[in-house]
């Protein structure tokens with residue numbers, strides 16, 4: 001590692017809400033293998049706030065875990081705020097990137113150039129153009145890793161669901177139905193994410209990319225996304241009050257999309273029908289239309305049975321031959337457990353020299369699915385991923401492989417949701 005010992009030095013980039021509220025809290029438990037040592041945010045006050053919060057978190061951890069007092073002392077001495085990304089990159093082995101989405105791919109690519117591994121919060125990119133740029137760059141440097149930090153993939157219930165599908169408990173998975181999202185009264189996330197330019201879209205990029213990354217992992221990453229149908233993407237509630245301020249939503253706040261995944265070996269297919277929402281779920285037979293990570297509506301149909309994964313504390317497998325099995329799921333008080341899985345998993349991957357499974361290439365395909373859904377809504381028909389990628393390449397040909405191309409494609413794809421079209 002950079003400082004000649006086996007401890008991985010981690011830097012936080014984009015140290016706002018999710019970094020301080022979730023990521024930063026995980027590192028004290030990893031002290032024996034990784035130290036969070038530095039913070040960079042384009043708003044220096046945010047980096048300072050993270051520095052102060054982590055100092056406090058470490059001290060409280062040492063109080064509760066006296067056996068870690070020495071490690072905490074050593075980590076406290078390392079903490080620094082950095083004035084530039086490059087200055088941070090010179091000092092760390094890994095960056096934990098939690099910027100708004102516009103900052104993610106440029107940070108990952110710069111980290112790669114400096115030989116630093118990166119973990120990128122979801123959604124990985126605003127456009128497939130930048131996701132593909134990063135994907136190509138990392139393909140040429142396989143010893144430097146980039147993980148899509150989509151904690152939904154690492155949620156305990158989703159991991160169980162994936163295992164049940166792989167065991168063949170319902171035969172071959174034919175379709176998966178799910179809601180991922182929030183109800184109308186959730187406001188803080190929207191304020192930072194309801195922006196085409198900063199985040200590449202609305203609820204589809206937010207909860208949609210979350211749900212897709214996780215659902216694809218459940219049905220099997222050997223499957224290839226082929227075609228997307230935007231069943232319905234719209235703004236249901238454009239005028240809102242967010243944290244006391246009036247706010248006009250000019251990106252999608254409810255999206256129903258269908259994706260066809262193909263098994264390249266057999267040509268057989270599986271579909272995922274996903275509702276991503278910022279205005280409460282609509283699909284599913286039960287009265288409750290929850291979209292929570294551990295308790296959202298979720299059903300997987302196979303040729304030999306069905307899995308109902310809607311409840312937080314159990315998964316029910318009903319087989320067509322009459323058998324029923326209830327698998328209890330341990331409930332955790334928050335999503336913290338999935339953040340531990342993703343961050344610790346990546347630290348271990350770097351230490352072992354084993355590339356992460358949920359990598360930049362996987363992330364780029366998730367972004368391509370979201371983009372194809374927006375294009376499908378405009379063309380009013382299903383769109384293949386190849387068609388969408390060709391459509392994206394036209395912007396690159398016209399504007400160059402740069403931010404101008406990204407801004408132009410976003411303007412066109414998100415136009416239907418603008419209040420003043």
Ligand SMILES: NC(=O)c1ccc[n+]([C@@H]2O[C@H](COP(=O)([O-])OP(=O)(O)OC[C@H]3O[C@@H](n4cnc5c(N)ncnc54)[C@H](O)[C@@H]3O)[C@@H](O)[C@H]2O)c1
Nearest residue numbers: 014016017018041042043046099100101103121122123192
């Ligand atoms: N996994 C989850 O459950 C979850 C939950 C919330 C948010 N998120 C994701 O995390 C990301 C951040 O969300 P948030 O709510 O923390 O937003 P936020 O606005 O609170 O924080 C983002 C921070 O990034 C900084 N930033 C932006 N561009 C930068 C750049 N190029 N370099 C350095 N700093 C930069 C901003 O100054 C800000 O402090 C979003 O993309 C969101 O989708 C994930």
